[in-house]
Amino acid sequence: MAEKKRTIAYICPSCRQSVIVERTIFQLAAAPSVLPCPCGQSALRVEMLGDHMRLEVPCVACGHSHTVSCASNDFFHRRALAFSCKTTGLDCCYVGDEDAVFPAVRRLEEAVDKLEEQGEAGQFLDPVVMQEVLGELRDIAQRGGVSCACGSKRWKLQVNYSSIDLICADCGGAMRIPAATQSDIADICCKNTIRIKPKG
Ligand SMILES: [Zn+2]
Ligand SMILES: [Zn+2]
Ligand SMILES: [Zn+2]
Numbered sequence: 001m002a003e004k005k006r007t008i009a010y011i012c013p014s015c016r017q018s019v020i021v022e023r024t025i026f027q028l029a030a031a032p033s034v035l036p037c038p039c040g041q042s043a044l045r046v047e048m049l050g051d052h053m054r055l056e057v058p059c060v061a062c063g064h065s066h067t068v069s070c071a072s073n074d075f076f077h078r079r080a081l082a083f084s085c086k087t088t089g090l091d092c093c094y095v096g097d098e099d100a101v102f103p104a105v106r107r108l109e110e111a112v113d114k115l116e117e118q119g120e121a122g123q124f125l126d127p128v129v130m131q132e133v134l135g136e137l138r139d140i141a142q143r144g145g146v147s148c149a150c151g152s153k154r155w156k157l158q159v160n161y162s163s164i165d166l167i168c169a170d171c172g173g174a175m176r177i178p179a180a181t182q183s184d185i186a187d188i189c190c191k192n193t194i195r196i197k198p199k200g
Helices: 025-030 072-077 098-121 127-142 182-189
Strands: 005-011 018-024 033-036 043-049 052-058 065-071 080-084 091-096 146-148 155-159 163-168 174-178 194-196
Touching: 005 025, 005 043, 005 098, 018 025, 018 033, 018 098, 025 043, 025 072, 052 072, 052 091, 065 072, 065 080, 065 091, 080 098, 091 098, 127 146, 127 155, 127 163, 127 182, 146 155, 163 194, 174 182, 174 194
Parallel strands: 146 194
Antiparallel strands: 005 018, 005 091, 033 043, 043 052, 052 065, 080 091, 155 163, 163 174
16 A cells, blocks of 8 residues: 655745645654745745644745644644635645645635735735826926816826826816836926816
């Protein structure tokens, strides 16, 4: 009969690939193990300390490492164990039989993808650039430099993910100011006035 093996999995916070490794119970019990991601930027550590196992798990959800532990008996014999991130509540590591660990990691990959989509939705592409461009825009506005070609000086501001829209309150004309890169800051810095194009 083949020697009993354990499958251990986590998602690398650096390259976001799943790292799934297999070790025999003998290997895991004999000495501390370092299970690195092929990218070289993260590694899971596992060590047997008497009757329990201690793991240091790089966490893709919060970007930190978590130290978790469990009974050695569970670690070596349970069909599947899940360890979770205390900050986000998301799982960060699975240990167990190969056929139980693989589907668990696939589900975690999907959850991490969703987390990233949600995280980006409320933020800016580059918060520093956005802040700078908004600051410049405020300066121009305070000097009365924003107007619409229709003659109006009443306008609204709408902040987007990587741009700012200036919308004329009278004719609905709009102008988009990009706020994504360093050159967008430079562009708005050299403007004294901004003229919104009228609608139509
Ligand atoms: Zn990696
Ligand atoms: Zn975490
Ligand atoms: Zn207008």
